Amino acid sequence: MEKHEKQRVVTPEYMFFEAPRTRHFITGSEAASEAVRRANLDIAIAYPITPQSETMQRVGDLFGEGFLKDYYRAEDEIGAFSAISGASRTGVRCLTASSGPGLMRGLEVIASWPGHRLPLVFLIMCRVINAPLSIQPDNLELAYMLNTGSVLFHAENQQDFFDYTLAAFIISEKCEVTLPVSVAVDGFFVTHARGWVEMPSAELKLPGRDCYNEAVPMIDNENPPIRIARDAPIQKSNFISYQMHAAWQQEIHAAQERSRRWITRYMGGLLEITNPDAETIIIASGSAVSQSREAIRQAQDMGHKIGLIKIKSLRPFPVQELRQACQHAKRIIVPEFNCTGWLNREVRATLYGHTEAEIADGPRVYGGITMPTEMILEWLLDAEKGGQ
Amino acid sequence: MALRTLNVAPGFMRFMPKEYQDLVEKGPFGRQIKVTDLGTFKEVLEEHPMCEGCAMAFFIRLSLAALPNPEHTVMVGTAGCGRLAISQAAIPFVYGNYCDTNGVATGLKRGLQIRFPDQHKDVVVMAGDGGLSDIGFSQVMHSWFRKEKFTTIMLDNEVYGNTGGQESGMTRKGEVVKMAPLGKQFEKIDMLGLAQTSGVAYIARLTPTNPSRVFSTIRKAVLIAREVGPTYVQAYTSCNIEYSIAPEKVLDDARQVEKERYGFVEIMSDEAKAYLERIDAESKA
Numbered sequence: 001m002e003k004h005e006k007q008r009v010v011t012p013e014y015m016f017f018e019a020p021r022t023r024h025f026i027t028g029s030e031a032a033s034e035a036v037r038r039a040n041l042d043i044a045i046a047y048p049i050t051p052q053s054e055t056m057q058r059v060g061d062l063f064g065e066g067f068l069k070d071y072y073r074a075e076d077e078i079g080a081f082s083a084i085s086g087a088s089r090t091g092v093r094c095l096t097a098s099s100g101p102g103l104m105r106g107l108e109v110i111a112s113w114p115g116h117r118l119p120l121v122f123l124i125m126c127r128v129i130n131a132p133l134s135i136q137p138d139n140l141e142l143a144y145m146l147n148t149g150s151v152l153f154h155a156e157n158q159q160d161f162f163d164y165t166l167a168a169f170i171i172s173e174k175c176e177v178t179l180p181v182s183v184a185v186d187g188f189f190v191t192h193a194r195g196w197v198e199m200p201s202a203e204l205k206l207p208g209r210d211c212y213n214e215a216v217p218m219i220d221n222e223n224p225p226i227r228i229a230r231d232a233p234i235q236k237s238n239f240i241s242y243q244m245h246a247a248w249q250q251e252i253h254a255a256q257e258r259s260r261r262w263i264t265r266y267m268g269g270l271l272e273i274t275n276p277d278a279e280t281i282i283i284a285s286g287s288a289v290s291q292s293r294e295a296i297r298q299a300q301d302m303g304h305k306i307g308l309i310k311i312k313s314l315r316p317f318p319v320q321e322l323r324q325a326c327q328h329a330k331r332i333i334v335p336e337f338n339c340t341g342w343l344n345r346e347v348r349a350t351l352y353g354h355t356e357a358e359i360a361d362g363p364r365v366y367g368g369i370t371m372p373t374e375m376i377l378e379w380l381l382d383a384e385k386g387g388q
Numbered sequence: 389m390a391l392r393t394l395n396v397a398p399g400f401m402r403f404m405p406k407e408y409q410d411l412v413e414k415g416p417f418g419r420q421i422k423v424t425d426l427g428t429f430k431e432v433l434e435e436h437p438m439c440e441g442c443a444m445a446f447f448i449r450l451s452l453a454a455l456p457n458p459e460h461t462v463m464v465g466t467a468g469c470g471r472l473a474i475s476q477a478a479i480p481f482v483y484g485n486y487c488d489t490n491g492v493a494t495g496l497k498r499g500l501q502i503r504f505p506d507q508h509k510d511v512v513v514m515a516g517d518g519g520l521s522d523i524g525f526s527q528v529m530h531s532w533f534r535k536e537k538f539t540t541i542m543l544d545n546e547v548y549g550n551t552g553g554q555e556s557g558m559t560r561k562g563e564v565v566k567m568a569p570l571g572k573q574f575e576k577i578d579m580l581g582l583a584q585t586s587g588v589a590y591i592a593r594l595t596p597t598n599p600s601r602v603f604s605t606i607r608k609a610v611l612i613a614r615e616v617g618p619t620y621v622q623a624y625t626s627c628n629i630e631y632s633i634a635p636e637k638v639l640d641d642a643r644q645v646e647k648e649r650y651g652f653v654e655i656m657s658d659e660a661k662a663y664l665e666r667i668d669a670e671s672k673a
Contacts, residue, residue, distance in 0.1 A: 042499070042502050043495075043498060043499065043502065045495070069502045070498050070501075070502060072534070074491070074530075075526055075527065075530035076526065078487060078488065078491070078526075078527075079491045079526065079527055079530060080491075081491075082484060082485065082487075082488035082491030082492050082494075082495070082527065083491040083492065083494045083495035083498075084495055085484060085488070085491075085492055085495060086464075086482070086484075086491065086492035086493060086494060086495025086496040086497075086498075086499065087495035087496070087498055087499035088495070088499070089482060089492075089495070089496060089499070090495075090496055090499030090500050090502075090503060091499065091503055092499040092502050092503060108485055108486070109484075109485055109488065112484065112485050116484070219462055219480050219482055219496065220500060220503065220504070220509070221459060221460050221461070221462065221480060221509060222393055223393060
């Protein structure tokens with residue numbers, strides 16, 4: 001009997017909220033692969049790149065142990081992402097992953113997954129985009145992911161990486177979503193560092209993919225009507241083709257919108273707020289949230305009360321929630337681990353006309369540098385003083 | 389499509405389009421079609437927007453009729469003229485991105501294997517020379533190295549036909565086509581040799597001049613891919629527009645090219661041979 005056959009299928013609700021959990025001090029890569037162990041995954045396709053490799057080679061070990069039904073190392077990212085798209089079309093539960101330059105290499109394929117309505121989970125272990133060559137953590141690549149149509153979560157730590165990855169499979173395959181779900185995490189800071197993770201028993205697994213309860217038919221020759229090219233090339237230059245493509249794009253984004261209720265149900269909302277009544281607020285995602293927490297603790301010791309808004313879901317973006325949370329804010333700073341400040345732009349675009357607060361253009365570190373809490377404090381205190 | 393899903397509820401059948409009714413009642417599903425049956429049944433491909441006299445359209449028509457189990461076959465294609473016809477056939481067709489045919493086919497085959505371990509589901513890539521020998525080259529080669537069990541059919545018109553006649557890796561040396569203003573500077577890629585080196589179980593080269601041969605070649609390629617390993621068929625399907633061949637002369641050109649440089653080639657591994665002999669013996673028993 002294969003190992004996955006010995007596991008007991010439980011509802012997502014039981015797995016996420018009710019099953020007793022035990023604490024483990026593990027790396028982010030271990031946390032992700034432990035999520036996969038409980039995910040009832042059918043196939044994973046891997047291609048090595050630092051800092052992603054460790055997770056996907058651990059998933060390979062899970063295949064060796066009998067927890068997955070198929071797994072292989074592809075020729076490159078385009079090969080891996082293309083093949084996982086083929087597998088998803090047949091109705092099996094799918095996983096792939098990448099980092100920085102690998103993600104950029106496969107971007108044509110990634111941006112086509114939502115249009116093909118392919119449920120799958122894509123793990124992103126963020127890394128600098130070349131050049132110059134570097135393998136360090138920096139999440140610039142997420143700026144490119146924002147407009148692909150994929151649902152996109154940004155995990156803060158090892159616990160999030162475990163929880164979001166498990167939830168991602170279920171949300172991705174919901175009928176009204178039927179989209180890829182990407183779970184990003186900052187490389188090294190989370191993937192290679194240890195943190196406490198509470199996990200339900202490895203004897204439990206999620207229900208398998210229910211592929212006939214999704215938005216589009218499977219490519220398995222079991223669906224009538226027969227004359228169906230699911231990925232029809234409508235490329236004539238006429239009004240109907242414009243309309244079809246426009247309608248399809250709208251539907252992808254509508255499907256992304258419809259994922260909100262499932263994110264709320266399974267992940268407790270698209271954002272998380274600490275000190276909601278503070279006038280100075282930090283808005284952050286990923287491991288910048290952890291640095292911000294520590295800076296807030298230090299600021300508190302110095303007599304300042306600072307609010308924190310952790311953005312968990314980048315797509316869909318928590319537009320209404322953020323406007324609500326920032327109603328009484330006077331000052332906002334947005335610490336980020338990238339050069340261009342993509343989260344800052346999202347925040348500004350969302351809050352424009354909805355807040356009186358001054359939104360600082362930073363702080364940011366990039367190229368792999370860690371963000372010292374002193375830097376966040378400096379920006380916070382500057383903001384408190386009214387300048388920057 | 390499994391045969392049971394082909395049939396609609398009896399009372400509903402009369403509301404289905406005539407095309408659908410014909411496919412159910414007179415189509416090729418669930419029975420073995422012979423080349424001599426052409427013209428006597430409802431084919432999976434009839435209407436298409438290909439150019440007048442197109443050899444590729446003819447070859448695709450023959451190939452689709454030759455599929456051993458069209459009701460359990462998935463076609464995979466990419467950019468190029470061929471998919472304009474293939475996408476209109478009564479067989480599920482996947483059109484993904486540029487270069488991705490053999491990656492997508494790999495995932496399809498493995499996924500179908502997981503879900504239907506007791507039912508052969510045939511996956512057939514059918515794409516052009518540009519799609520397979522240039523932009524999709526890496527995925528083609530790696531699917532062969534990995535011994536993925538599906539068929540790759542190259543529609544070799546020796547040019548990028550759909551984008552208007554640019555040089556491809558399969559264009560012959562010296563041909564003056566778009567993007568090769570001084571004539572192509574290097575030889576036609578030896579895909580047959582590369583297939584052999586990669587250990588492809590069944591390799592064939594042919595032209596559409598002989599429908600019986602197209603039938604038997606496609607059938608062998610699809611069957612061998614089920615059990616033995618990857619198979620590759622390379623067909624000369626001239627672009628009569630870009631190479632200025634009059635529509636009524638297209639088959640004459642194919643015969644000429646076949647005689648001069650594109651003769652029938654069939655290379656089969658011992659394992660593939662033994663497999664064919666076994667299933668032939670079983671079908672006669």
